[in-house]
Amino acid sequence: MSQQTVLVIDDERDIRELLTITLGRMDLKVDAVGTVAEARQALSERSYDLCFTDMRLPDGSGQEIIELIATEHDETPVAMITAYGNVDAAVTALKAGAFDFVSKPVDIQMLRRLVRTALKLAEEKRTGGGASPAASSSGERLIGDSSAMQQVRNTITKLARNQAPVYIAGESGVGKELVARLIHELGPRASGPFVPVNCGAIPSELMESEFFGHRKGSFTGAVADKEGLFQAAHGGTLFLDEVAELPLHMQVKLLRAIQEKAVRPIGAREEIAVDVRILSATHKNLAALVDQGQFRQDLFYRINVIELRVPPLRERRGDVPLLADFVLRQLATKSGGGVPVRLLPDARQALEDYDFPGNVRELENILERAVAMCDGDRIEASDLMLPQRPARQMAEAVASTHSGHHAQTTYAPSHAPNGTPATQTPSSELPLDDYISNLERSAIMKALEESRYNKTAAARKLGITFRALRYKLKKLGID
Structure with missing residues (x-):
């Protein structure tokens, strides 16, 4: 197997030397240049397995390099080298197609982890691999042949290829956590942990300890060291569900942890570097909350590098029969593996006509109830017990909530x-x-x-x- 090569573009000699030495010790061949022109020349002469580029260069910007690689060398992951705390540059780079970013001064351990992840991704792109066995099972659960769901699946595949933070938007019950799991399972972090956390379920006074951990004796009741959620997700993905529920004081601390890729446990003297990809979701309209001063704009800007909208069930009615059959098979397996209960034509039509304000989760509840209430192995429309209130009115009410009226x-x-x-x-x-x-x-x-x-x-x-x-x-x- 030929030696893997890395292109480093930075006008600071110290940075070029640091990266050359560090990557050389990882048995990588390094070409280091200091200008955009030299980088263009190098890229025209050979292909690279990974590229690092500074944002500011004497004859241009790293943005030009990122766009060039995304257009002409899309199999090459590129990471941006940014100044300390320059989150705007990092976000811009990620939006342009950068794989990840590393801040100056460069943390060597973090750099090595980033390189390993990037090279794994590059290899998967060349071989056409990347989906783990777990991913196929998630894919089976992401049911639907509609154009809306095909687009969601295609977007998930693309998002799995980089490390940019993704904001998953959608109403309650559409399957946002399932989408997050699939992004994780299809990417180079699949072998690492996937840690989901419901931000609305953690008491405000315990949030800092839950997210960042604490040291023994740091407060009353801290009888032992405790690892936080960021440390638990190290090397993998942290999924922040209902991120809109975070109180403002915690939003500040979360922003810093994401930007600096480090956390300080309560009672600790030093920060701990963490290698975590952030995925987040909420059924609320985050942009509206930013306008109302209830969510920090800088945090919104940081977690919403890429937005993925998951459509409600009423926008993909053709998927309802497939979903219903899948849920009924699951219920049959759960009850002992018998023959699944089947929907009679009137029940199937009733489901297709219903707007499902509670989306897939509501469909699952309706079918579980119908299985218990039906006679024999057939479900009639009356067994579904669909709400009498016109379904479309309910859907409009839920849509209104999602578009900015935040009281349920x-x-x-x-x-x-x-x-x-x-x-x-x-x-x-x-x-x-x-x-x-x-x-x-x-x-x-x-x-x-x-x-x-x-x-x-x-x-x-x-x-x-x-x-x-x-x-x-x-x-x-x-x-």
């Missing part, structure tokens, strides 16, 4: 405090799932009371099977 669209309880039926109108208290559960609970309790808690009679009153009622009682926690 919610619904009033089905009974007023005195027990009398209440007008079912939107409120600010209950989300859709709770609204539906309250309706079901009220109907079941009324039937049980009228039948003096004879479950068989109550099921008859409700027009459902005894098995379906038993499932409902368990799910709703009714004793």
Whole structure:
């Protein structure tokens, strides 16, 4: 196997020498030049496995080099060398197609890890490889033949080839974490950890410890050293789900960790270098939150280098039958590997006509409920128990929330405090799932009371099977 070659472009002799020595010790052959003209000449004479370029050069900019390589040598990963803290230059480079960036002064260990990752990526590009076995299983779960989903899959493949931060936008339930996993599994970090974290589920006072770790004795209750999420994701990917929920004070600390590729555990004297790719997601409109002063513009700029929108289910209705069949097969496997329950034509049509404000997650819940409530191995439209409120209105309400109205669209309880039926109108208290559960609970309790808690009679009153009622009682926690 021939020796791999690296092109280094920097007008500072010290940087050229540092990289030449460091990369030489990794058994790499290095060509080092100091100008754009020399770089163009070198690239025209031979191909390289990796390129490093400074941003500012005597006769031009590193941006020219990145664009040249992206156009004429797209199999060569290129990393930008930036001045300390120059995040704008790094973001610009990543948007132009750079694989990653390294800040001055250069951290040797970080540099070596970046080189190994880049060379692995270059080799996969040449051989056409890169997808791990896990990736194929994720690919199977990313169901859909619609043009929208084909575009998403194509974009994922491209995003997996570099280390740029990706912001995954989409409504609740569309599968943003699944998309993040696939980006990770198809890339050169597939053998490293994938660490998902729900930013809205961590108490504000514990966030710094959770993200960066702490040292024993650094605060009351710190009885041992603890590794943070950044350290846990070292060499892999950190997925920040619901990133819009981060409080402002934590946004500042997160920005610094991302820019400097280092974290300081609580109670530690020194920072720890971390090699982590950042993927983030939220169902909220981050740009609108920036305008409202609720999300830092500099952090938004840093994590939103590339945006990938995952379409809601109502925009790809043709995928609903495929998704439904896949979910039913999963449910059959989960219950013991029997023959999957099948959808009758009226049920299939009802699903295709429904707008799914809760997207794929709602489809899964509807089918799980229908499997429990249907007679035999066939699901009729009535077994789906789709909400009576026009589905399109729900979808519009959810879309409105996503486009800038950040309070969740919610619904009033089905009974007023005195027990009398209440007008079912939107409120600010209950989300859709709770609204539906309250309706079901009220109907079941009324039937049980009228039948003096004879479950068989109550099921008859409700027009459902005894098995379906038993499932409902368990799910709703009714004793």
